[in-house]
Every structure is written in C-alpha cells, then in structure tokens.
Amino acid sequence: MAEILIVGAGAAGLMAAVFASRYGAKVTVLEHGEKAGKKIYITGKGRCNVTNDCTMEEFLREVPRNPRFLYSALSHFSPQDMIALLEENRCPVEVQRGRRAYPASMKASDVTRTLLSLCERQGVRFLYHREVRSLRTETGAAGQRRASGIVLADGTELRGDAVILATGGISYPATGSTGDGYRMAEEAGHTLIPLRPSLIGLCAAEAWPAALQGLSLKNVRLTMRCGKKTLYTELGEMLFTHFGFSGPLILEASCHLPEDGGKAELELDLKPGLTPDQLDARLCRELKNGGRKQARNILQTLMPASLAEVFPALCGWPEDLLCSQVTGAQRESLLRSLKHLPLRISGTRPAEEAVVTRGGVCVKEVDPGTMESRLIRGLYFAGEILDVDAHTGGYNLQIAFSTGALAGAGAAGN
Numbered sequence: 001m002a003e004i005l006i007v008g009a010g011a012a013g014l015m016a017a018v019f020a021s022r023y024g025a026k027v028t029v030l031e032h033g034e035k036a037g038k039k040i041y042i043t044g045k046g047r048c049n050v051t052n053d054c055t056m057e058e059f060l061r062e063v064p065r066n067p068r069f070l071y072s073a074l075s076h077f078s079p080q081d082m083i084a085l086l087e088e089n090r091c092p093v094e095v096q097r098g099r100r101a102y103p104a105s106m107k108a109s110d111v112t113r114t115l116l117s118l119c120e121r122q123g124v125r126f127l128y129h130r131e132v133r134s135l136r137t138e139t140g141a142a143g144q145r146r147a148s149g150i151v152l153a154d155g156t157e158l159r160g161d162a163v164i165l166a167t168g169g170i171s172y173p174a175t176g177s178t179g180d181g182y183r184m185a186e187e188a189g190h191t192l193i194p195l196r197p198s199l200i201g202l203c204a205a206e207a208w209p210a211a212l213q214g215l216s217l218k219n220v221r222l223t224m225r226c227g228k229k230t231l232y233t234e235l236g237e238m239l240f241t242h243f244g245f246s247g248p249l250i251l252e253a254s255c256h257l258p259e260d261g262g263k264a265e266l267e268l269d270l271k272p273g274l275t276p277d278q279l280d281a282r283l284c285r286e287l288k289n290g291g292r293k294q295a296r297n298i299l300q301t302l303m304p305a306s307l308a309e310v311f312p313a314l315c316g317w318p319e320d321l322l323c324s325q326v327t328g329a330q331r332e333s334l335l336r337s338l339k340h341l342p343l344r345i346s347g348t349r350p351a352e353e354a355v356v357t358r359g360g361v362c363v364k365e366v367d368p369g370t371m372e373s374r375l376i377r378g379l380y381f382a383g384e385i386l387d388v389d390a391h392t393g394g395y396n397l398q399i400a401f402s403t404g405a406l407a408g409a410g411a412a413g414n
C-alpha cells in the first residue's frame with residue numbers, strides 16, 4: 001500500500017486525499033492550521049461558488065495562462081464530476097446565473113464537511129498544527145531524484161512514497177496560505193514564475209475616483225491596453241472604492257495586467273450601447289433644450305449624480321458653463337470622456353488581498369497527465385501553488401479540485 005503525504009488541507013489537498021484514498025493508498029494530510037478548508041469557508045462570500053457547470057472549452061477560455069495544462073485534469077475530474085460528487089454525498093448543488101454552482105444550502109462549510117467526511121470514511125489521517133518545513137528527497141542509483149518524505153518545523157521527519165504539495169498561494173495568509181510551498185518547490189529545484197496578485201482591486205493614480213467611493217457603474221465597457229495591444233475588453237459592472245477601482249470588471253481585468261509589469265492603461269466607455277454619432281446627436285439635443293441652464297445639469301441625465309459632480313473637471317469644462325455656451329470643442333471633449341474615460345492606475349492592491357495568486361510552480365516542469373514533478377519522482381503539485389489561475393465564476397476552486405484529484409490518483413499509482 002502506497003504511503004502518501006499531502007501538505008495542506010485546502011481544496012486541492014482535500015480532493016487529493018479523497019482520490020488517493022479511493023485508490024487504496026494510505027494517506028496522511030499535514031496542515032499547519034487548526035482545521036481544514038479555511039479558505040473554502042470565505043469563498044463566494046461564505047456561499048462558496050464551488051465550480052462552474054460549463055464545458056471544457058468554455059472553462060479553458062476563463063483561464064488566461066496555461067489553459068491547456070489543465071486539459072487532462074479537467075477531463076479526469078470535470079465540473080460535472082464535482083457537482084455529482086457533492087450531490088451523491090448529500091450536498092445538493094444549485095446552479096445560478098452564469099452557470100455558477102453553489103451548495104444549495106449556500107454554506108461553504110457544507111463543501112468542506114462533505115470532503116472531510118469522504119476522507120474520514122476512506123481512512124485518511126489528518127494531522128493539524130503540523131507545519132511542513134521542507135521536502136526530503138533521495139537520489140537513486142541512476143541519478144534520478146525521488147521524494148521520500150517531509151520534515152516538520154519541529155524537526156520531525158515523516159517518510160512517504162509520494163508527497164503532494166497543495167499549500168495554496170500567498171493571498172489571504174490568515175487562511176494558512178503563507179506561500180511555504182513555493183519555497184519548498186524552489187529548494188527542490190523547481191522554477192517559480194514570479195508571484196503576483198490576481199483578481200485584485202486597482203489603485204487610482206488620481207484623487208477623483210476615491211471621492212466616488214461606493215459608486216457602482218453597471219453596463220459599462222472596460223478596456224485595458226498596453227501600448228497598442230488590447231489586453232482585455234469587456235462589458236459589465238465596476239465599483240469605485242477608497243483606493244480606486246474594484247468590482248467584477250476590474251478584478252477580471254487585473255488577471256490580464258502585462259506579464260512583465262509593463263504599464264497598463266484602462267479606459268471606460270460609459271455609454272457602450274451608443275455609437276459616438278448617436279451619443280453626439282443626444283448631446284446636441286440636450287444642450288439645445290438646456291438653453292441658459294448650467295451645462296453640468298445635463299450630465300445628470302447621462303450618469304449618476306456623484307459622477308456628474310466630478311465630470312466637468314474630467315472633460316475640462318469651466319465650473320459655471322451654460323448649455324448655450326458649450327462650444328463644439330467642449331462638446332467633443334465631453335463625448336470623448338463619455339466614450340474613453342481614462343482610469344489612471346498606480347498599481348494593484350497587495351497580494352494578501354487578492355482572490356488568487358498569479359505565478360507559481362512552472363507548469364513546464366510538471367506532467368499535466370499526473371501532476372507529478374518532471375524533476376523529482378514521487379513529488380506532485382495541486383491547486384494554486386501551480387502557475388494557473390482563472391477568472392471568477394467557480395473556476396479557481398475547480399482547478400484546485402481537478403488538479404488535486406489527478407495528483408491524488410497519480411500518487412496512488414492510477
């Protein structure tokens with residue numbers, strides 16, 4: 001019977017334990033926290049958007065980097081398999097808008113409870129308050145390195161036939177994801193793709209967005225460019241915050257920030273449903289009807305009041321401009337600001353606040369068919385530690401579950 005050590009009792013580690021024990025391995029999960037699945041508890045605002053009930057192709061489109069690496073993992077254990085696993089174990093699932101799947105109870109704890117009870121039924125041993133410090137490897141006669149166990153922070157050594165590193169990323173470290181696995185992987189000789197926050201708010205380089213804190217804009221188009229290259233463009237909703245910008249569009253755009261840290265430019269189209277000509281015709285009409293009214297009054301017919309307050313300054317209008325005084329150039333600058341409002345950013349919020357970590361163990365050094373290291377036999381990776389991350393919608397948890405399932409099966413020799 002193969003003895004498998006799994007480091008981390010998060011989404012990936014729990015699923016790895018389910019699969020490894022299902023295939024008859026003797027499994028021990030080492031977790032430095034006091035319980036399993038601490039991050040799962042806070043997912044989807046406590047409701048846990050556990051997966052997305054979509055097809056493979058749709059799924060891969062939501063993964064900005066290394067999507068093909070996930071092909072085998074998602075084929076082996078798909079979103080539909082995840083839904084079935086929960087439902088077969090008395091955790092009904094509800095699929096909502098955008099095919100986002102949640103436990104029907106809307107309680108993230110039900111997902112963790114289901115995975116834990118499966119593990120317990122299959123004899124998985126959990127050791128809490130055990131901080132894994134390093135990997136043990138041995139070199140065989142043919143020069144091939146093999147994982148042979150782990151060393152805990154107190155110096156205790158545990159031996160195993162295989163080790164699965166499922167230590168997560170560096171976001172929300174209070175949930176236990178302190179980035180230890182990256183260090184261990186690097187010490188073992190793996191290449192790390194630089195770690196960065198993803199699905200994260202963006203800080204404004206100017207003061208005006210903070211004044212709009214709490215304002216949410218729906219049905220706007222956000223475009224991100226680096227030089228002439230369009231990195232992201234999408235319709236949706238965004239939010240102004242005390243630091244700048246957040247909300248679904250901004251979080252998703254943050255996944256597409258340039259790889260090399262190059263400067264990204266963001267632009268907002270406040271009226272994506274109107275062509276510039278249609279919008280100009282409307283402006284002409286409103287200004288004509290406005291006569292000697294303050295020109296800023298017509299802005300309130302075009303946008304929320306708080307945005308209309310700061311808009312004259314954004315399009316370079318004098319404070320007390322009257323509708324009848326608006327020149328062609330001033331109308332043109334309003335039109336440009338409505339269709340191409342620059343959102344100048346100074347960077348992202350810190351990685352600790354990110355939903356996921358971008359970067360991690362280079363997937364070229366991991367066999368996509370088993371999740372085994374190509375450098376060290378018997379060493380497997382699963383979950384956020386890998387250099388794969390996705391948009392919101394249940395995709396990140398599914399990546400953890402699918403890679404965890406494959407690593408568990410692979411380590412157990414199936």
Ligand SMILES: Cc1cc2nc3c(=O)[nH]c(=O)nc-3n(C[C@H](O)[C@H](O)[C@H](O)COP(=O)(O)OP(=O)(O)OC[C@H]3O[C@@H](n4cnc5c(N)ncnc54)[C@H](O)[C@@H]3O)c2cc1C
Pocket residue numbers: 007008009010011012013030031032033036037038039040042043044045048049050051130131132133166167168169171172175176177178179180181354355356382383384385393394395396397398400
């Ligand atoms: C606020 C928030 C909301 C989210 N909502 C969603 C959502 O609704 N849907 C979705 O798909 N994704 C969501 N995500 C992303 C998702 O939670 C993660 O992608 C996923 O949990 C990663 O799973 P993992 O098992 O790889 O890592 P983790 O869940 O972070 O688990 C890693 C485990 O390893 C343990 N560990 C680390 N180092 C050591 C060590 N040295 N020794 C022992 N144990 C160690 C940690 O304590 C932890 O338990 C959200 C993330 C956040 C932060």
